Amino acid sequence: MAVTGVKDYTSTYGTVGTSSTKGSSGLSSEAKDYLNDLRQRYSDVNISVADFRNTKQMESFMMGCSGSNNIIIPSNIIEQMAKDPAAAAKYEKVIADAPQAGKEIVEGCEAKGLKVLACGTRIDQNGKVTYWAVASKTGENPGTAYKEKIEELIEEIRAKKKEEKLKEKKAAEKELMEQPIKVSLSKEGYAKLYDKNRKDLEEYASQQDKAQAIIEEWKEQVAKIKNSNKASDYYSYLSDNFDCVKNGDVAISGAYLRKCANDPEEAKKLEENLSLFKDLYKQGYESAKRNAAGLGGKLVSYSESWSIDSKGNITMIGQTTVTSDTGAKSQKELEEELEERRKEKKEEAKKAEKVKERKAEEKEQMERLQNNPLQ
Numbered sequence: 001m002a003v004t005g006v007k008d009y010t011s012t013y014g015t016v017g018t019s020s021t022k023g024s025s026g027l028s029s030e031a032k033d034y035l036n037d038l039r040q041r042y043s044d045v046n047i048s049v050a051d052f053r054n055t056k057q058m059e060s061f062m063m064g065c066s067g068s069n070n071i072i073i074p075s076n077i078i079e080q081m082a083k084d085p086a087a088a089a090k091y092e093k094v095i096a097d098a099p100q101a102g103k104e105i106v107e108g109c110e111a112k113g114l115k116v117l118a119c120g121t122r123i124d125q126n127g128k129v130t131y132w133a134v135a136s137k138t139g140e141n142p143g144t145a146y147k148e149k150i151e152e153l154i155e156e157i158r159a160k161k162k163e164e165k166l167k168e169k170k171a172a173e174k175e176l177m178e179q180p181i182k183v184s185l186s187k188e189g190y191a192k193l194y195d196k197n198r199k200d201l202e203e204y205a206s207q208q209d210k211a212q213a214i215i216e217e218w219k220e221q222v223a224k225i226k227n228s229n230k231a232s233d234y235y236s237y238l239s240d241n242f243d244c245v246k247n248g249d250v251a252i253s254g255a256y257l258r259k260c261a262n263d264p265e266e267a268k269k270l271e272e273n274l275s276l277f278k279d280l281y282k283q284g285y286e287s288a289k290r291n292a293a294g295l296g297g298k299l300v301s302y303s304e305s306w307s308i309d310s311k312g313n314i315t316m317i318g319q320t321t322v323t324s325d326t327g328a329k330s331q332k333e334l335e336e337e338l339e340e341r342r343k344e345k346k347e348e349a350k351k352a353e354k355v356k357e358r359k360a361e362e363k364e365q366m367e368r369l370q371n372n373p374l375q
């Protein structure tokens with residue numbers, strides 16, 4: 001732990017300038033920009049960049065500081081923070097905590113009768129976080145003994161912080177344990193996880209009723225995942241054995257798949273229907289072909305698809321394209337055209353019938369005149 005104990009160190013080691021340490025001037029442009037941003041965002045913290053070559057240099061640097069909101073960071077850590085968001089988040093938390101750490105150091109020193117001249121936090125080149133203080137006690141020889149006292153004090157503060165973090169971690173773990181368990185795993189992974197933790201959970205359930213609820217929810221989720229995977233396996237089986245499923249000609253409801261995966265009778269009915277797809281498709285094609293010919297056209301394309309709902313009901317959807325002497329037309333257009341032709345033929349038939357009737361009347365009249373010339 002880097003700690004400076006008394007003000008007399010100033011005369012012993014002197015003040016270290018920028019020539020003795022590698023400060024922000026040795027940083028890359030990216031790191032300099034990042035450092036400037038840090039200083040703006042954490043304006044209540046005195047952020048120094050320094051690379052110490054020995055302990056005396058470090059202690060002299062600290063003797064030149066003032067106040068309690070100090071933090072010393074080496075250039076390699078600043079470079080790392082500038083490039084790595086995870087490292088930035090980790091060490092920025094230390095920077096944000098620096099004022100509180102300084103406050104605790106001051107309070108601890110004052111409780112032992114020491115006057116703090118400067119204190120703060122330090123991150124070393126390996127990323128280790130330590131705390132330091134420069135203090136004195138009026139009326140007594142400010143020798144090494146006080147340095148040792150401060151070291152002991154800071155160790156106490158550090159141990160206290162470590163204990164608080166451990167308590168927070170345990171509290172978070174307990175809270176997590178009491179929350180409903182919601183994870184997404186494969187069937188095999190979930191089963192292994194459940195088997196591994198079952199005994200611990202069952203033991204916990206004997207102490208708290210809430211754990212039993214967690215176990216029941218876990219079992220329910222395991223069952224759902226198993227059913228979901230079972231349905232997925234069954235669909236793979238259908239895809240391997242029926243081209244209509246593999247090619248996407250048949251869409252099957254997920255709920256109906258799960259039902260078939262767990263009900264052999266329902267699965268048998270589904271597979272029987274799927275086995276008919278090819279023949280029914282052929283029949284539909286031939287029927288469409290005949291209809292096109294009957295409409296005076298030619299079948300260009302035909303497609304048919306099935307949709308099977310959650311109850312196993314099948315909806316068949318067919319699409320056809322036919323051509324006539326006027327080009328490609330849909331079946332509806334050809335039917336309308338044929339109906340128009342039928343109407344025209346009916347009109348022509350009616351006209352022909354009237355002409356025929358008129359000629360018959362004229363013939364009958366001529367015959368009457370011939371038979372009765374005096375009339």
